Each structure stands twice: as structure tokens, then as C-alpha cells.
Amino acid sequence: MHSYTxxxxxxxxxxxxxxxxxxxxxxxxxxxxxxxIALEETGAPFDVEVVSVRDGQNLDARYLAINPKAxxxxxxxxxxxxxxxxxxxILTYLARRHPDARLLPLxxxxxxxxxxxxxxxLVGWVHGVGYGALWRPGRFIGDPAxxxxxxxxxxxxxxxxxxxxxxxxxDGRTWAEPGGHSIVDPFLLVLYRWGGAIxxxxxxxxxxxxxxxxxxxxxxxxxALAREGG
Numbered sequence: 001m002h003s004y005t006x007x008x009x010x011x012x013x014x015x016x017x018x019x020x021x022x023x024x025x026x027x028x029x030x031x032x033x034x035x036x037i038a039l040e041e042t043g044a045p046f047d048v049e050v051v052s053v054r055d056g057q058n059l060d061a062r063y064l065a066i067n068p069k070a071x072x073x074x075x076x077x078x079x080x081x082x083x084x085x086x087x088x089x090i091l092t093y094l095a096r097r098h099p100d101a102r103l104l105p106l107x108x109x110x111x112x113x114x115x116x117x118x119x120x121x122l123v124g125w126v127h128g129v130g131y132g133a134l135w136r137p138g139r140f141i142g143d144p145a146x147x148x149x150x151x152x153x154x155x156x157x158x159x160x161x162x163x164x165x166x167x168x169x170x171d172g173r174t175w176a177e178p179g180g181h182s183i184v185d186p187f188l189l190v191l192y193r194w195g196g197a198i199x200x201x202x203x204x205x206x207x208x209x210x211x212x213x214x215x216x217x218x219x220x221x222x223x224a225l226a227r228e229g230g
Contacts, residue, residue: 022046023076025066027053028228029193031127032073035090036228037186040220042098048227088119091183103183111179118176118184126191130157134198155198162195162205169207174214181218189215 024039024046026032030053039046051057051072058070067074067085075084075093084090095103105111132139133154137147165188169176176184192212195202203209215221 020045020078022078023049025049025051025063025072025074025076026228027051027058027072029197030072031087031123031187031190033190033193033224033228034087034183034186035073035075035094036224037189037215037218037221038091038094038101038103038183040223041103041218042094042101044098087123087187088116091119091187092116095183102180105177105179105182108179111177114177115182115184119187122184122187122191126158126161130154130161131194134158158195158198158200162191162200162202162208165191166205166208169211175211185211185215186221188212189221 022039022044024032024035026036026048028050036048051060051063053072057063058072064070066076066083069085071085073085073087073090075090077084077093084093091103095101096106099106104115131154133150135151135154137150137154138144140150141147175181176188188208189212192202192208202212216225
């Protein structure tokens, strides 16, 4: 069983040799959901520690001692003194560490690169620029008088990106990459859910809607979503 705790931070180093399972620090509904789903896909033992970004727990001194960047997700690895941060790094590590989960096409360098191509754009542009500008315009400019314009620009980035995602998925593929399910698909589910959260009618994107339903119905995703409150 995976434990689910409310901001229970360990007193010792998060990655010390005493650990015998992964520990994932996440905020429910955040981008960390992708890593949560990927961990479930691996079948490896792990526990979860909630760091609610909404409640500012990522700025708590105890959490900053674990990740000074004050972001989620963070993955503590058994026997490894340094935690692993940044979604692409965590997803890639899990895919390579657990090849039987088939989270990356490790036997085909080009197909694997296509997955990283997807993820770099989704994380860096759609999340970082689009949702970053929409939700946290202060990251881009300090003048509050300009925050409204920055947020509006972010929404435009999101709208354009959503159209690109829909057009790509509309060729009949089952997953983001035709070769099979990968680390890209959980992150696409994150962005689909965020679209609904900001009031977009995501059913306007039928191919993406079908993809999101397929991803959400996978046993690993169902467990992760249930643990995060749906």
C-alpha cells in the first residue's frame, strides 16, 4: 500500500539509505500528477507526501530544505542522497529505471526523442509560458498594472497550444506517439484537466477528449487520481 499523508516531512535526509521506497512530493491536481501516474505505472513501491501549493506549503522552511526551488514534484530515491526535481527529469528517470513499464520506447532512439520533443514543449511552453503567465504573471513582470495583460497573453498561448494538440491527436492515434503509451500521455491529461479548470470547453477538442478518457481509465491513472481526490 502507498501511504498518503498531509505534509508529513521526514526529519532525516529525504533520499537517505533508510528509505526502501520512492517518496513523491506532490500537490494535488498540479503538474506532479504526471509523475504520480508514472510511478503507479512502474509498480514500484512508493509513498506520497502532500505539499499543497495552494496553501503555500511549498514555501515552508522544511520543504525548502528539500527543494529550494519551492516547486513540485520532487522524487526521493532510495539510497540516493540528492532528490530529483523537474517533471521531465523524473519521468525520464522512471521510464529508464523501470523499462518493463514501457513508458519510453527505449529500443528506438528516434521514437524516444519524439517523446522528449513532446514533453519539452508541453512543460516548457504550454505549462511554463501559457499557464505560468495566466496564473502567475508576477513571474514575468513585477508591475501589477501589467499582470492582466500578461494573464491574457497566457490564455492565448494555451488556446493556440490546445488547437495544436487536438490537430496532432486527430489523426486517429491512440496515444501521443503512435508507438504506444509513454510519459507524454499523463502530462497531456494534466493539461486537459487544467483546461477545464480555467473554464475552457475541452469537448471542443474531441480527439484530445478521447485521449484524456483513455488515460484517465488506465488503472495507474485511476489510482493516482483517487489518491489526489479525483
